[in-house]
Amino acid sequence: MKRLLTFSVKRPLVAAVSLLPLAASAQIANADFESWSASGPDSWTTIDSGITVSQSNSLTYSGNAAATIDVLTGAQSDTDFRQSIAVEAGKNYEFSVWVYHTEGNLAARLYVDGYQNYSDDTLTGQWQKLSYSYTASTSKTIEVGLRFYDQAGFDGAERVYIDNFSPAATGSGGDGCSQNSGTFSLTTDNYGSETSWQISNSGGQQIVSGSGYASNTTTDTAVCLADGDYTLTVSDSYGDGICCSYGSGQYALVVGGQTLASGGQFVAQDVTSFSVGSTGGSGSDLSGYYSSADGLTGYALKTELYNIIRGHNTQTYSDLWTFYQSYGDDKYYENDGSILDFYSENPTGNDPYNFTAGADQCGTYSGEGDCYNREHAFPRSWFGGAVAPMNTDVHHVFSTDGYVNGRRSSFPYGEVGSASYVSANGSKLGNAISGLGYSGTVFEPIDAFKGDVARAYFYMATRYEANIANWETISAYGDAVLNGTDSQVFESWFLAMLKQWHAQDPVSQAERDRNDAAYSFQGNRNPFVDHPELVSEIWGN
Template identity: 65%
Template sequence: MKKLSILLFSAWLVPQLVYANVDNGAFEDWSNGSADSWTTVDSGIAVSESTSVVKSGISSAAINVTTGTQGSTDFRQSIAVTSGQSIEFSTWVYHTEGGMRARLYVDGYRGYSDASVTNQWQQISYNFTPSSSGNIEVGLRFYDVSGFDGSEVVYVDDFEPHDGVGNGGGSGGGSGGGEGCVTTSGSFNLTTDNYASETSWQIENAQSGVEASGSGLSNNTSYSEDLCLDDGDYTFTINDAYGDGICCSYGSGSYELVIDGTSLTSGGNFGSIETFSFSIGSGGGTGGGGTPPDLTGYYANASGLSGYNLKSALYDIIKNHSSQGYSGLWTFYSSYSLDQYYENDGSILDIYAERPTSNDPYTYSAGSDQCGNYSGEGSCYNREHSFPRSWFGGAIEPMNSDVHHIFATDGYVNSKRGSYPYGEVGSASFTSQNGSLLGSARSGLGYSGTVFEPIDEFKGDLARAYFYMATRYENVIAGWDSNSSSVDAVLNGTANQVFESWFVDLMKTWHNQDPVSQLEIDRNDAAHSYQGNRNPFVDHPEFVAEIWGN
């Protein structure tokens, strides 16, 4: 069993109020070196006033935990609650070394802090509705993690229970009672599998503060966490320590994030981690992939440049994106690769199956129809590296998970495409149900081998993905042309032009004939929120001609 240390708080309720009130929860009042209204009852911690690391006001409590033994670090008061009165408890903690994590205690053990987030404030919160009136204990418990050296300072500030209905009080009866959250309400619903101890989750705001989190869960149990979020950008993350998700080998776990009545993301079949970014408020709407940046500012360092100097400036802007891992692509597809543009049926938008002007031959549901094995078209969808991964040497990051060039496609058609170059087919040996072709290159293309030709609707999308790859990986792409005969047919071994002349001409033609669509714009915004960089050729289609000529 892990060693534990515990820090507990409580306070007296002012009887006239309908919500709990922590006395000196902001840790502003101190006498003789002790926080007023707080009593240290054990010897495993030392509490002192801090004026240097403060969340708000002028003071916080600096808690030096000197033991990993449970039950010897209590710091408490007594707090009274009223039956049926919803209270949202929250506190802010600040880790200095990352050797332990804090867990909120509200009449039981609740969410954790993230021990790896050091030298910044993060919030832990929990919404609690007492089943009976009386006193409860509230506070924090600290769990040592790898790296705890027997002494660690954790700062605590703004321990605040407040009225869960968000109306500042009132009886809760009569009209208008129980209006809910004053900003944006939601919930996180989780059903664990047979190994719940492996599962943890959190919602983090743009300042890396933890708005809600959960771990230390029970097997095969359903949880529902109420959320109340201000306008802003957020990232939801769910982790599985073993790396097999929560469905379906060892139980039937699942999760769903609901904001303002809309289900933003759900799932259960993932590896070690899934992430989902969303925004609340007028800046971008829920689930919109975040608010697009000011593109003038984003591309400021490329202003006035042209030719390969422009390309190099763009490389400096978009390099060093944050890889989310190959398994993370499933989550991206479930959130941002849905058909809201053609049939608008919410199915996976498969660029090798989509029929823009008629019904699709088959559809896939996000999450449940992932490959997997396939026996033919319509079996499952997978992750198609439009720039084949054998071309850059295999499952190598960050190329292997870079969502800007990896699209959801039918598994069988993807296998038929293989690592052949994109091109225009003269004589087809295979035709997919949406009209994508595999076969010998047409006469006059400048290449005489086997090529794969997508339908016209997505030719520009793929061309701009290739111009992105030429730019994002300018520092390494010159060395890839010897990895296979197919890539050698496309790359010319340089870091400036990058592609053979026949392929540059083809990509420019596709780029011009199939202009940027709303689908691409939305996907680019989502990719920026997801991994932190953009495709410049979606934002500025004119960059293609400015770099590679007309």
């Protein structure tokens, strides 16, 4: 399956590592050594036969990998480990790298357009930072890297680890990226070596990539992108994607807090086109169903989305059972046809129990696993009870274990500090964690479904813009979450948490499929599933 979508990032963003195709940024590609291929760390060149380079996953400064350098001779003749980058005349750059000496008989020397500072080889068994401040005299391409020198006691085979090169133009915030930064997160399936990915610019030039992954692991790779148009291609060499027949793989590209691409279910390739940079107006290229909202930002954008999705076809409460039987089965984890339940699903292993569509509807229950029912993620007591159309709006009413639904009751979602109850899949009820901004009882779903919950709430804030300001005082728990406006809608503590959940748990294929099904069922869509970046366009990063 291929998707061709377009997004934009409106604001200046932060952090990164990958090489830009423009001269002004001086970014080192694969600076954290997270990306490797058969020939070694991507984007790096070894030009002296006296060293070997291999991947370290056990000893790293940060992330999942570092470079292991084994120096096998004291007779080196040139810079050992390097790459070329572009610098701009008159700009200052702070280059640095973290070095870990094992025996102390070898020194590393930073190379930045010439030989610069040495590491302290007497500091063994710990990470030390080697840095150099560089001012470019002209706009040009320079070499950056390391050279290794034998010291007293060198025995012909010394080892040093290196990690996190970090060049940053002065004034860019010291984060190494003066353009648009973000992270590509990848969780592999049972055959990680089959997965690869790359981001290419509009000219077809590869900007950053990754391959050669271990199975069932999660890797985050920082990316730094100049303003422009790009294509993300995620590939599976066997042709069966990374979810869900042989593991639960997934990927997400997040730039500036906005999820620009995510998925896992595809065949040979998943292709997403996107744009980053200041474009004026809305950061999204909205067309078709959302075309009337194109160019809008903030609460004006939210209001136009309300105009687009309001007036859906109200269904009966019994119709929800039919929806679950038709569209609620688990095709994403066990793929066994059972009901997909937020409160019992175990994304990384066997479920504690399963529900059969139709046969296991509640009913009565005495404990977990007895039956499934209709969980209002936004409790109906908050809007006055069985009131149409909210009561049967499938965008926020999910099939869940009846007993766990009862334990959740009408408590707000939140993050639990001290749990009084934990469901079989790890969902929790208890006192809110310190610092949340709310001190009462909250219910916390597992991480895999927090984004789903957040996007259901952003939908409710938008679909019911004309009503939601009046719901604040209906319920004490609703009052703790709602702020009595039709713009921000939520109290600041709850909004901050929702945005965090939205960013940390990107849109899944299950959400996309459910959104399509909901559109067929009741005639409207959740904009924040179709365009996750709209959250920050309306409520900020």
